[in-house]
Amino acid sequence: VPSSTPSVVVDPPALGRLALNLITIGSQHRLEDILDECVRLGITAVSPWRQHYEEAGVAHAARAVCERGLRVNTVCRIAAFGAADTPGAWQAALREGYRTIDEATELKAGFVTVTGGGVAPASKDVVAARKRICDGVEALLPHARAAGVALALEPLHPMTAADRGAISSLGLAHAMARELGDGVGVLVDAYNTWWDPNLASEIAALGPRIVGFQVSDWLIPTTDLAFDRGMMGDGVIDLPGIRRMVEDAGFHGLVEVEVLSKRWAACGLKDVLNTVVERFTACC
Amino acid sequence: VPSSTPSVVVDPPALGRLALNLITIGSQHRLEDILDECVRLGITAVSPWRQHYEEAGVAHAARAVCERGLRVNTVCRIAAFGAADTPGAWQAALREGYRTIDEATELKAGFVTVTGGGVAPASKDVVAARKRICDGVEALLPHARAAGVALALEPLHPMTAADRGAISSLGLAHAMARELGDGVGVLVDAYNTWWDPNLASEIAALGPRIVGFQVSDWLIPTTDLAFDRGMMGDGVIDLPGIRRMVEDAGFHGLVEVEVLSKRWAACGLKDVLNTVVERFTACC
Numbered sequence: 001v002p003s004s005t006p007s008v009v010v011d012p013p014a015l016g017r018l019a020l021n022l023i024t025i026g027s028q029h030r031l032e033d034i035l036d037e038c039v040r041l042g043i044t045a046v047s048p049w050r051q052h053y054e055e056a057g058v059a060h061a062a063r064a065v066c067e068r069g070l071r072v073n074t075v076c077r078i079a080a081f082g083a084a085d086t087p088g089a090w091q092a093a094l095r096e097g098y099r100t101i102d103e104a105t106e107l108k109a110g111f112v113t114v115t116g117g118g119v120a121p122a123s124k125d126v127v128a129a130r131k132r133i134c135d136g137v138e139a140l141l142p143h144a145r146a147a148g149v150a151l152a153l154e155p156l157h158p159m160t161a162a163d164r165g166a167i168s169s170l171g172l173a174h175a176m177a178r179e180l181g182d183g184v185g186v187l188v189d190a191y192n193t194w195w196d197p198n199l200a201s202e203i204a205a206l207g208p209r210i211v212g213f214q215v216s217d218w219l220i221p222t223t224d225l226a227f228d229r230g231m232m233g234d235g236v237i238d239l240p241g242i243r244r245m246v247e248d249a250g251f252h253g254l255v256e257v258e259v260l261s262k263r264w265a266a267c268g269l270k271d272v273l274n275t276v277v278e279r280f281t282a283c284c
Numbered sequence: 285v286p287s288s289t290p291s292v293v294v295d296p297p298a299l300g301r302l303a304l305n306l307i308t309i310g311s312q313h314r315l316e317d318i319l320d321e322c323v324r325l326g327i328t329a330v331s332p333w334r335q336h337y338e339e340a341g342v343a344h345a346a347r348a349v350c351e352r353g354l355r356v357n358t359v360c361r362i363a364a365f366g367a368a369d370t371p372g373a374w375q376a377a378l379r380e381g382y383r384t385i386d387e388a389t390e391l392k393a394g395f396v397t398v399t400g401g402g403v404a405p406a407s408k409d410v411v412a413a414r415k416r417i418c419d420g421v422e423a424l425l426p427h428a429r430a431a432g433v434a435l436a437l438e439p440l441h442p443m444t445a446a447d448r449g450a451i452s453s454l455g456l457a458h459a460m461a462r463e464l465g466d467g468v469g470v471l472v473d474a475y476n477t478w479w480d481p482n483l484a485s486e487i488a489a490l491g492p493r494i495v496g497f498q499v500s501d502w503l504i505p506t507t508d509l510a511f512d513r514g515m516m517g518d519g520v521i522d523l524p525g526i527r528r529m530v531e532d533a534g535f536h537g538l539v540e541v542e543v544l545s546k547r548w549a550a551c552g553l554k555d556v557l558n559t560v561v562e563r564f565t566a567c568c
Contacts, residue, residue, distance in 0.1 A: 121504060124522040126479060159443040161479040162520050163504045172481035195410065195445040197456035220405060220447045225506055236446050238408040 018280050019045035019073040021214070021258035022052045025272055026265035031056060032064055037269055039068050041277050045254050047113075049076040050103070058103045065107065073254050074113045074152065074187070074212055075104040081136030082117030082129035082166045090132075093117075097140045104149050110253075111150035111211050113187055115165035129166040134176050137184065145183045152187040152211045153177055159225045169193075170202035177209050185211030188246055189258065191218060191229055194237045203245040210251040215239050215284050216259040227262045231275055233283035243284060255284060302564050303329035303357040305498065305542035306336045309556055310549035315340060316348055321553055323352050325561050329538050331397075333360040334387070342387045349391065357538050358397045358436065358471070358496055359388040365420030366401025366413035366450045374416075377401075381424045388433045394537075395434035395495050397471055399449035413450040418460050421468065429467045436471040436495045437461055443509045453477075454486035461493050469495030472530055473542065475502060475513055478521045487529040494535040499523050499568050500543040511546045515559055517567035527568060539568060 020043050025034055031052055038046060046065065053061035065072055078100050080093035104112045116133035119126050137151055144151050153173040156165035167173050170193055173186045186209050193199060203210070217235030222228050232239055243255065257276050264272055304327050309318055315336055322330060330349065337345035349356055362384050364377035388396045400417035403410050421435055428435050437457040440449035451457050454477055457470045470493050477483060487494070501519030506512050516523055527539065541560050548556055 118504075119520050121520050124520050124525075126520075126522075130481070157442065158479040159441065159506070159509070162502050162506075166479075168479045169481050195442040195450075195452045197414070197453050218446050220402075222443070222446075222509055225443070225509065236403050236405050236408050236410075238410075241408075 014281055015042045015277065016044060017255050018043055018277070019047055019254040019256040020273075020276060021047040021076070021256050023049055023076070024257060024259040024261075024264060024276065025269060026267070027051065029269050031061060033269060035064055035068050035070060037273050038070060041273055043273070043277070044069075045071050045073045045256075047073045047076060047109075047256060047258070048107070050100070053103070053107075058106050062107050072104075072107040072109040073256055074111050075100060075107060075109045076113045077154075078112060078114040078136075078140070078151070079117045079165060081133045083120045084117070084132060084136075085120035085123055085128070093136060094139060097136060098143055101140060101144050101147055101149055105147045109149065111152045111185065111187075112144070113154050113212070114151050115154050115156055116167050118161060118163040118166055121162075126161060126166050130172070130176075133167060134179065137176070137180055141180060141183055150183055150185050150211050152185045154187040154189060155192055156189075157192040164226065170196060170206065171198065174202065174206055174209065185209050187212040187214065188242075189214040190237055190239055190242045191216045194218060194242065199242070200245055203242075203249050207249050210246055210249055212253065212256060213243070213246045213251060214256045214258045215243070216257065224262065227260050227265075229259045229261050231259055231261075231264065232257070232279040239284045255280070298565055299326045299561065300328060301539050302327055302561070303331055303538040303540040304557070304560060305331040305360070305540050307333055307360070308541060308543040308545075308548060308560065309553060310551070311335065313553050315345060317553060319348055319352050319354060321557050322354060325557055327557070327561070328353070329355050329357045331357045331360060331393075331540060331542070332391070334384070337387070337391070342390050346391050356388075356391040356393040357540055358395050359384060359391060359393045360397045361438075362396060362398045362420075362424070362435070363401045363449060365417045367404045368401070368416060368420075369404035369407055369412070377420060378423060381420060382427055385424060385428050385431055385433055389431045393433065395436045395469065395471075396428070397438050397496070398435050399438050399440055400451050402445060402447040402450055405446075410445060410450050414456070414460075417451060418463065421460070421464055425464060425467055434467055434469050434495050436469045438471040438473060439476055440473075441476040448510065454480060454490065455482065458486065458490055458493065469493050471496040471498065472526075473498040474521055474523055474526045475500045478502060478526065483526070484529055487526075487533050491533050494530055494533055496537065496540060497527070497530045497535060498540045498542045499527070499564075500541065508546065511544050511549075513543045513545050515543055515545075515548065516541070516563040523568045539564070
């Protein structure tokens with residue numbers, strides 16, 4: 001672990017609440033280098049997508065995280081049910097889901113993120129996509145419960161309902177979580193939900209069902225529907241206000257920075273992480 | 285009026301329900317040429333934005349529409365209140381609103397579309413933007429009522445909440461319309477609302493408050509947040525299903541085609557209009 005002084009002044013207790021979703025970092029870096037840099041800055045938790053551990057293997061990644069005293073907040077993501085409108089696609093989605101739960105178990109993640117998937121294009125049926133997401137999570141639930149891994153339904157922004165995830169509101173995620181029962185929670189992502197006219201009341205109603213909270217910012221203009229999120233402070237989202245809502249609802253877990261952005265992914269590792277830490281302290 | 289045979293076979297009664305929002309057509313054409321082409325194809329109603337009549341003047345445009353036996357469905361749009369967080373901007377938004385109502389009156393439009401406007405960026409306060417939209421419509425309402433022009437609140441897609449319009453759901457539009465009272469309705473745009481988990485129940489609840497219905501399609505992928513809508517049939521929206529919902533709710537007015545698309549706007553006038561008519565008949 002490098003012993004150099006961090007380039008930004010940070011409040012260690014505040015940083016103890018920070019988790020870094022690794023999608024924020026470009027794919028040009030080794031996992032170990034990213035983790036070392038997290039340790040250097042005082043970041044204590046990370047969240048990988050499969051791409052971050054697939055090549056080296058999940059056992060290797062779990063060891064790399066553990067050896068550094070880090071922990072895994074969530075594993076991203078279960079996302080194949082929505083469009084799985086053939087028996088073959090459905091079976092593949094189930095296998096993928098089991099595998100993700102197993103990987104999360106090995107990584108000792110708190111929960112698996114379920115974005116669910118989009119619409120089967122030919123069907124033009126978003127209601128059927130939502131039903132499949134619900135059915136898929138129900139099918140995976142005994143395995144997740146046995147492993148002690150929560151499944152977190154994440155409402156995605158409605159602009160990604162067609163092709164990424166059709167759980168398009170906190171209200172829908174809540175209704176699904178209620179129906180599915182024990183072991184299913186909701187992940188509140190400020191970027192995906194800030195526009196919701198019922199934001200405050202829906203977050204309050206979720207209460208203990210909130211298992212995770214993510215931050216990034218909405219840029220004006222936004223030039224890509226998936227990969228142009230802003231760093232906290234660069235956009236129009238009242239992040240401290242939404243954080244208060246989730247904390248008033250009883251959530252006091254990690255605040256995860258997840259900035260899907262082609263621009264930030266193209267930046268150097270230290271630049272991105274220094275900015276994450278600085279903005280987390282100043283803008284969240 | 286040209287007497288050439290339309291290039292597509294259309295059902296005249298079905299086309300009697302079609303209105304063409306002129307934003308669907310590129311800005312390289314003269315208003316008269318667009319209107320002539322509408323007449324040739326059997327389209328009986330159009331909806332201009334200010335850019336379509338500003339240069340020639342609204343009186344000239346009103347005459348051009350009237351002379352051809354066409355009518356105006358709506359005038360787009362009142363959109364400056366959301367971000368008007370200074371007294372100067374507020375007064376400008378009010379003046380702009382009065383002017384749009386006067387233009388709609390001269391054009392004999394059924395209603396004026398109110399998208400309201402986005403968030404004042406520095407404020408990061410979408411709730412305040414919505415309050416300003418409500419206050420602005422309330423201030424304009426006596427003038428609109430006296431003119432006999434309805435004001436139609438249009439929920440825009442949440443991806444445009446920051447910079448175009450912060451009425452982000454049918455439920456919010458309905459609550460605002462209820463609060464504002466007589467002379468205020470809701471415009472249901474399938475593109476903006478198809479993802480809403482409460483779509484069916486919200487449309488049913490709106491009932492007689494629905495004053496307009498617009499169609500276009502959601503493309504996969506979508507490459508621009510405002511100007512990459514698809515022509516009906518090219519995307520994943522169940523347009524006949526949503527049309528049934530608004531008709532079951534009691535709406536039997538015009539079905540307006542509004543395709544904001546850089547690609548379609550770059551096409552020739554006849555190509556676009558032939559496609560509009562063909563797809564309207566086949567896919568809506």
